[in-house]
């Protein structure tokens with residue numbers, strides 16, 4: 001846990017969130033500012049800043065993160081497809097510095113990504 005990290009506070013329950021999934025390694029919740037009908041954030045329970053630091057997570061936690069994406073996509077009935085995005089650093093406009101995967105779906109998404 002990292003003090004003053006918004007997402008660490010969400011994992012602890014100090015800041016409320018709408019949980020959609022949790023296991024030993026991951027927590028997932030609805031984005032406060034959804035960009036699509038389904039917009040879920042999946043985060044590791046161990047604090048790392050972003051994708052550039054993913055190798056700091058134990059292998060099991062890395063595997064769990066991607067396994068969680070599949071489970072959430074199924075639970076959210078995204079069988080027509082979905083997009084997974086992880087903003088990393090200033091060029092990507094990362095605003096919360098705790099690794100998170102955005103799962104976006106529930107409608108036809110734009111052909112372009114940026």
Ligand code: DGP
Pocket residue numbers: 006015017018029030031032033041086087093094095096097
């Ligand atoms: P990024 O720009 O990739 O760092 O995305 C951060 C996302 O986090 C952004 O889509 C909005 C979301 N977010 C920020 N604060 C909160 C919060 O307090 N609760 C929830 N549920 N989402 C938040």
